[in-house]
Amino acid sequence: MTVDNISSERKKYLHGKRKAKFLTILAQVSFLAIFVAVWEILARFEVIDSFITSSPSRMFKTFADMLKNGLMTHIAVTCMETLIGFLLGTLLGTLIASLLWWSPFLSKVMSPYLAVLNSLPKVALGPIIIIWVGAGTSAIVTMALAISLIVTIMEVLNGFTATDVNRIKMAETFGASKFQVFTKIVFPSNIPTLLNVLKVSMGLSMVGVITGEFLVSKAGIGYLIVYGGQVFKLDLVMTSVIILAVVATIMYQGIILLQRFINKRGKWQ
Numbered sequence: 001m002t003v004d005n006i007s008s009e010r011k012k013y014l015h016g017k018r019k020a021k022f023l024t025i026l027a028q029v030s031f032l033a034i035f036v037a038v039w040e041i042l043a044r045f046e047v048i049d050s051f052i053t054s055s056p057s058r059m060f061k062t063f064a065d066m067l068k069n070g071l072m073t074h075i076a077v078t079c080m081e082t083l084i085g086f087l088l089g090t091l092l093g094t095l096i097a098s099l100l101w102w103s104p105f106l107s108k109v110m111s112p113y114l115a116v117l118n119s120l121p122k123v124a125l126g127p128i129i130i131i132w133v134g135a136g137t138s139a140i141v142t143m144a145l146a147i148s149l150i151v152t153i154m155e156v157l158n159g160f161t162a163t164d165v166n167r168i169k170m171a172e173t174f175g176a177s178k179f180q181v182f183t184k185i186v187f188p189s190n191i192p193t194l195l196n197v198l199k200v201s202m203g204l205s206m207v208g209v210i211t212g213e214f215l216v217s218k219a220g221i222g223y224l225i226v227y228g229g230q231v232f233k234l235d236l237v238m239t240s241v242i243i244l245a246v247v248a249t250i251m252y253q254g255i256i257l258l259q260r261f262i263n264k265r266g267k268w269q
Helices: 003-044 056-068 071-102 104-119 122-133 137-161 165-173 178-189 191-215 221-230 234-265
Strands: none
Touching (some): 003 056, 056 071, 056 234, 071 137, 071 191, 071 221, 071 234, 122 137, 178 191, 191 221, 221 234
């Protein structure tokens, strides 16, 4: 097989991938456009009650009004609280998982408690958190931390314990200390796992923030949703939910870009 033939096949392969990607994006955009159009038509012809379900045109007007009345402030508040909860949850979760890996005895002791805390509905902790840390940003961040921390610990710990045992034994045979095993083998080999945990942690942190804003907040997207429900402004509720979905998508894509950047520069593989 000549170089020209290989080049031609490679071009066909890349063209096929680009075509498949384009068709996928086209199908996604078409589905969204059709959904919005059908929604608007059903609302216009009163097939559905636009007071309850709103409509794209009413939501667009509501969005324009929200922009004039401090929408960006509410978005900034939610993003700030999410990032704080995300960073704290990731750092503390990784640190605690490292300690549990370091001490198998401690890991066995804490295992049932982690399982119980993971299955516990964190919303039930809301009143306790408010009493302990007060009603405000601290309570919202604590709620985000409560939701994301346990999952982060369990996922990171599972990655650490699944590290290739043969590599660890070989390092120990050559006299490596436990600290060296962790820093040279366990942690570097689990960087892909940590990057995947970041995506989960970001989503859970936002869930915690919105839950906290439902309970105690005077600003944020969660506050707008609760306020709209209290005053029966369903247009405000639906628009806020759409805004929340867009913000969550942007933050998630940010984590994916970070993951790709680190993967390109990483040397652990």
